[in-house]
Amino acid sequence: MEPQYPAHWEADVVLADGGTAHLRPIRPEDADLLRSFYSRLSDQSIYFRFFGPRPRLSDREVTWFTTVDYVDRVALIATLGAEMVAVVRYDRVADQEAEVAFLVEDAHQGRGVASVLMEHLRAAARERGITTFVADVLPSNSRMTAFFRQAGYTARSRFADGVVRMTLDLAATETSREVTMAREHRAEARSIERLLTPSSVVVIGAGREAGGIGQTVLRNLLGADFNGPVYPVHREVRAVAGVRAYKSVSAIDEDVDLAVVAVPADSVLDVVEECARKGVKGLIVVSSGFGETGAAGRERQDELVRIARAHGLRVVGPNCLGIANTDPAVRLNATLAARLPGRGRVGFFSQSGALGTALLQRVAQRGMGISTFVSAGNRADVSGNDLLQYWEEDPATDVILLYLESLGNPRKFARLARRTSRVKPIVVVKSGGMTQGVPVGHAAPELRLPDSALTALFEQAGVIRVDDLTRLFDVAQLLAYxxxxxxxxxxxxxxxxxxxxxxxxxxxxxxxxxxxxxxxxxxxxxxxxxxxxxxxxxxxxxxxxxxxxxxxxxxxxxxxxxxxxxxxxxxxxxxxxxxxxxxxxxxxxxxxxxxxxxxxxxxxxxxxxxxxxxxxxxxxxxxxxxxxRAPAAPSRPDGIDTAGARTLVAEAIASGPAGEIDAAGLLARYGVEVWPAVAAASPDEAEAAAEKLGWPVALRSADPQVAHRAGAVRLGLAGADDVRRAFEELSGLLGPGVRLAVQRMAPQPAVGVVVRAVDDPDFGAVVSFGLGDATARLLGDEAYRLAPLTARDAAGLVRSVRAAPLLFGGHGYPPVAVPALTDLLLRVGVLADELPGVTRLDLDPVLVSADGVYVLGARAAVRPPISPRPDHGPRRLR
CATH class of the missing domain: 3.40.50.261 (Succinyl-CoA synthetase domains)
Known part of the structure; x- marks a missing residue:
């Protein structure tokens, strides 16, 4: 059978210098690409790879290298435009071990191609059950030995037979994660820096019409006294706004860093191709007619991003206002806004193009200044996450303002914001709080969790969320000065x-x-x-x-x-x-x-x-x-058996594509006891169950949803007559088809709470907490945190619900064992983080008394995990 091509391994990535490349598995039809790539390699690169001279590859070798099974033999290539610029491969040599080799074109060495390829190859290898890479490296190839040692994985080396054998344990370590995140940070920050600090700008579509989009951007660039050449491009005119015009980008003799595209939507893709051939480094697409217009426009928008990234370009827009940098050394106003605020210490990101002009006017009216401004429009490529990477270390920016209409990767946003907010305040307005809708055209999913979960995410990350734009600037002017x-x-x-x-x-x-x-x-x-x-x-x-x-x-x-x-x-x-x-x-x-x-x-x-x-x-x-407050690491209580839990989940998934799992058995692996409940179909069975469990007992519906109905539980049943009478009452109330269960009584008085965990497609693992009474459920009084939890997160969950005073002795209620409750939340958080196959976990009811926490019911659902989770796995652009 022909090997199945793993399309999910394809990815667009940002390289160390801020450019982009496309990664994908190699295919047999890449034979000519490989030959062309090999012909551009230096003799030294070939010698380091094959330990000897090899001027060309034979047809047999080309076939061997391009024909793989994507299991035991895997090769990934990096492409830029129509050319292959790097290849990395592994060949399995034992059950869990594979030999790895890299080859990067000389002109692209030092751009971080090998490091990002390594991340993706590691992920593919782990998916195929490989845990160790080995590589033979010539002693003189110091760059490669340093690369393996700096990857962050556990590495060993030994010298034998004239080569250095490197062995890498592919298990993720704290160091490897830090290395990956640091590389991502540098690359994405650099990609934004290239956009905001161009040496030259071309405006494509700058015509003679006053008030036209292209001419407006051109005049604003000239009016800001941009510190570099500005080139208008128009096929028919010789000059625009007194500046010599060119018929095409390729007709410009000098290099061009940044292109502002203001042509009709159906001409944009051709312009992008031309910019790529010219070597332009970034695109600002102010043209409309893309995702906001419907399915055809969305397809055009996706193709725009695909072409740009394939040729190494980042894209702001389409349908955007533009970008600005008030640095006196740059003086860039590549926007449709004629008036920019003065120089200041505030970085400002807005997704809305139409609103962007009004926002800039508000900043100027208040007498505030900005450092840089980016309007992302449909945010098909460059997003707020990219700007956070840039502003975190930008010495000209002290305060970060974000107007968000959608979130493409909430999990990554939380990670970046948590780190950045330790040094610079982030103030956010997020629209759509009531609807959780996403504007038409945005390359972002509609969030499934309620807006309160997003608020909790912001709070957990140290972000200041405000309700409207007026308060955004109210807070900003205080923080800035x-x-x-x-x-x-x-x-x-x-x-x-x-x-x-x-x-x-x-x-x-x-x-x-x-x-x-x-x-x-x-x-x-x-x-x-x-x-x-x-x-x-x-x-x-x-x-x-x-x-x-x-x-x-x-x-x-x-x-x-x-x-x-x-x-x-x-x-x-x-x-x-x-x-x-x-x-x-x-x-x-x-x-x-x-x-x-x-x-x-x-x-x-x-x-x-x-x-x-x-x-x-x-x-x-x-x-x-x-x-x-000092940053805290996630807490991990004692008595957790992760391996045993993963075995249970794997067995449950193997028995079917999706369904329930023994929640009590799963929770036991995390040190959480679920009190047994014995089903009873008759009064006799209920009495026998009570005798077995020990008096007093409770009788309730075995269906958690029915058990929430008023009067659907009988408590404190101390003898056979009580149990029989309660059974008859509940059977009559709930109907003959409802199953009943007997359970030992928990200590009283106690407060009922609900603890849940979900594996959300956008947020990843999320833990929620609320009180279990009907009023709290009706009001949606529930708090959320991303898993895994710190001790502070768990404490915050308990205190964030509006009914929290009932747990601390308020309104005549006795105080409960809050430390035991936070311990339960920490354990559920670890479970949710470690087991992506568990899609939902409900602990309901849970009783908390002065003596401890008692989990009386639990349900869990599993399915094959979606890989990778948000913000997990190797670096890639969404």
């Missing part, structure tokens, strides 16, 4: 009793700790503010200053006093200053040369009302307190 607060203590200084009271009330509502407001009176001047601010300096962590004089006063002197106090105290100070919004000139710290550079650090942000100032401050306080 004032230091982070050290705690929750807030001082309020005001010349209005009423406004001070509003500020204090807002602080209390937001969980802050306001000190008594300092009311200076309606005629307060600079000296009064100086004295009040000095008295507060050592007593609070932040100050809200309110200046709303009933008659005109010396506002400039008060403003100067606020800026001085903010600068000297090193603590955040924000104001309601004459009801103004943004960064007024009077409240700007010294340091900016002119308005084009934006406010300097230490400038005081102003809000129209004190409640708005406090809301922004509350977001920043929560972020600052979270960042101060």
């Amino acid at each position: 004032q230091p982070l607060p050290a705690g929750r203590r807030v001082g309020v200084v005001s010349n209005s009793d009423a406004l001070a009271l509003l500020a204090v009330d807002a602080c209390l509502a937001a969980g802050l700790e306001p000190s008594p407001a300092a009311n200076l009176g309606a005629r307060a001047g600079a000296a009064d503010y100086r004295r009040a601010l000095a008295e507060l300096r050592d007593q609070v962590d932040a100050v809200v200053a309110i200046y709303m004089p009933p008659v005109p006063g010396n506002a400039a002197e008060v403003a100067a006093e606020l800026v001085r106090a903010a600068t000297e105290s090193g603590k955040p100070l924000l104001a309601t200053f004459e009801g103004r919004l943004g960064m007024p000139e009077e409240l700007r710290a010294a340091g900016e040369a002119d308005t084009a550079t934006g406010p300097a650090k230490g400038s005081v942000p102003s809000y129209p009302a004190p409640e708005e100032a406090v809301r922004a401050l509350a977001h920043v306080v929560r972020y600052a307190c979270g960042r101060e």
Whole structure:
């Protein structure tokens, strides 16, 4: 039988220099590709691969190398355009061992091709049951020996018969994961850097019509005084906006880094091909007519991305506003927005093209500055995750703003955001919270979990999520220009009793700790503010200053006093200053040369009302307190038998494509006991079961869904008569077809809770927690965290539900064993993370008393795992 081609091994990848390549298994029809590739290799590369000269490959060798079975003999190639640039292969030499070899074209060595090929070959080998790679390397081939040692896997080497034999254990290690993530970070950051710092730009489709898309982008580039040549391309005109035009990209004599494409959608693919031949490094496609128009447009959009990536290009768009970089060394405005904010410390990503112009105007109206801006439009390629990789280490960016309409890889977003938010705040507006819908045309799935799960993901990652765009900028202007607060203590200084009271009330509502407001009176001047601010300096962590004089006063002197106090105290100070919004000139710290550079650090942000100032401050306080906590590793309780659990899951999957598994047996491998329940079809059987289990007992429906009905459980049955009477009552209430079960009574009083885990296609393993009563279920009072959990995550789950006070002694309830509950959550989190074949796990009901946790019911479903999980496996572009 002919070997089946493993199409799921194909992938687009980002290389170390920011370019892209396509990886796929080799095929017999690649014979000519291989010959051409081999003809471009240097003698040294051939010598290192074959340990001797080999000017050409024979037809027999070409057939051998290109014909594989994708099981015992596997080869992956990297292609760029129509050429093969690298190949890696393994040949099985024992049951779990294979010999591996690499060959990278000389012109592409040092671009990280070998490292990403190694990741994909390892994944393929693990899929085929191979656990070890061996490779024979010449001692003089130092680059290859260093490559194997730096891969992060457990490596051993020995010298024999003139070669160094390297042995690699393919089991993932913490080091190998760190190496992979570091390479991904550098590559994706570099790919964005290439887009944002071009040396030259071509605008394709820049015509003579004023107001046309192409000419608008061209004029904006010229108006920003881009620090490099700009080339208009139009087939019919000789000049656009006073600049010489070219008939095609290929007609330009000089190199071109960035192309802005503004031609009709049906011409874009031809333009991309031409840009690829020219050696353009990145594309900004502002043209519409793609995924947002329907199935045909989506097909065109997918082809656009395929062609671009195959030739080494990243794509922003299509249907986007463009990109901008305010760095004086670049001065790039490749957008449709004529007016950009000045230079600042805020990086801004927006998926919406139509909204992007309005957002930039809002930033400018507030007097804020930006470092860089990217509008992704349909986000067919470049996404917010790519920008996080870039901004994390961009020295020009201190604050990251994201307007998201969809999430292509929520799991990866959480990982990147968790790391980035440790050093730079991330503020997000996510639209579609009520519908969880995805805009037409976006290359992203519709999320299946509720919006509360997404909120929890953001919280777990240290991201500041706000409800709307106004609050996005409210928070941003505080983060960008004032230091982070050290705690929750807030001082309020005001010349209005009423406004001070509003500020204090807002602080209390937001969980802050306001000190008594300092009311200076309606005629307060600079000296009064100086004295009040000095008295507060050592007593609070932040100050809200309110200046709303009933008659005109010396506002400039008060403003100067606020800026001085903010600068000297090193603590955040924000104001309601004459009801103004943004960064007024009077409240700007010294340091900016002119308005084009934006406010300097230490400038005081102003809000129209004190409640708005406090809301922004509350977001920043929560972020600052979270960042101060040391990062924690996922917790792994004792008594876990992962190997035994995996055997159970494999056996259950082998018995059928999908179905239920013995949840009690599975949980036992993770140190969780499920109390036995004995089915009873008659009063006699119920009595016998109670005698066996021990009195007192409970009688309930064996169907968890029916058991939630009011009156469907009988508790504290202490004798035979009780059991028989309860059986007759429930049979009459629930109907003859409902199965009943007898179970030993758990200690009382107790609170019922529900613990669940799902393997979500987008988020990966997710653990949820809520109370089990009918009110909590109806209200959807449920909290979520990504698995595996840290001890802090588990504690946060318990405390995040609105009914959490019932677990801590609130409303007359006795406090329960919360440590035992968090231990259960940790164990479920480990299970969910380690067993991707378990698609759903429900622990319901679970009772928590003062003495411990009692799992009274559990169900689990399995299916063959979808590989790889989100953000697992080798690096690849979605």
